[in-house]
Amino acid sequence: MTALFGVAAGIAFLGALGVVLARRTLYSALSLIVNMMALAVLFLLLDAQFLAAVQVIVYAGAVMVLFVFIIALLSPGAQERLRPLELRVVVGAAAAVLFTVVVVRLTLNGITVTASGHFHGVIGPFAPALVDRHGQVQTLGEQLFTTYLLPFEITSLLLLVAAVGAVHLARSRRPEP
Numbered sequence: 001m002t003a004l005f006g007v008a009a010g011i012a013f014l015g016a017l018g019v020v021l022a023r024r025t026l027y028s029a030l031s032l033i034v035n036m037m038a039l040a041v042l043f044l045l046l047d048a049q050f051l052a053a054v055q056v057i058v059y060a061g062a063v064m065v066l067f068v069f070i071i072a073l074l075s076p077g078a079q080e081r082l083r084p085l086e087l088r089v090v091v092g093a094a095a096a097v098l099f100t101v102v103v104v105r106l107t108l109n110g111i112t113v114t115a116s117g118h119f120h121g122v123i124g125p126f127a128p129a130l131v132d133r134h135g136q137v138q139t140l141g142e143q144l145f146t147t148y149l150l151p152f153e154i155t156s157l158l159l160l161v162a163a164v165g166a167v168h169l170a171r172s173r174r175p176e177p
Helices: 002-021 025-045 049-073 087-108 128-134 136-147 149-173
Strands: none
Touching (some): 002 025, 025 049, 049 149
16 A cells, blocks of 8 residues: 555656646646546545545546647647746745645644544544544535535636637637638
């Protein structure tokens, strides 16, 4: 089990590096698909089968197909080159450091999973006792469609706006016959 975790974590890390370091946006999107599939394996190792299925079906499937379609539609060869010390590089590096600090802090906080799939530790509204009592799918569904319903709907609206915007940009670049 530990070896499988190491392999999946390594693939997820390499996929994330591919997203950041790829020179072409299409390769970056394909690396993101590899990363999402490795995350689905990690969800399976945590005995979260529903989240693994959602990760593959929704994110690696539908959303990434949409991203690849938009990237191909907008002809990525016409984009500008990134200079090494642009503001977005600095902001991205700072965000990566902050994310790493948060992950290390959570890891050192003592959230663990036993071999039987029970959680130990406490963090946020998803306390391990709540998840163990109600089950992962029920807890996730209850939180998603009550507490987090507005952000869930806003995210779906943003994806729709992004798709419509990409189609509009692609159509406005074509010369009229």
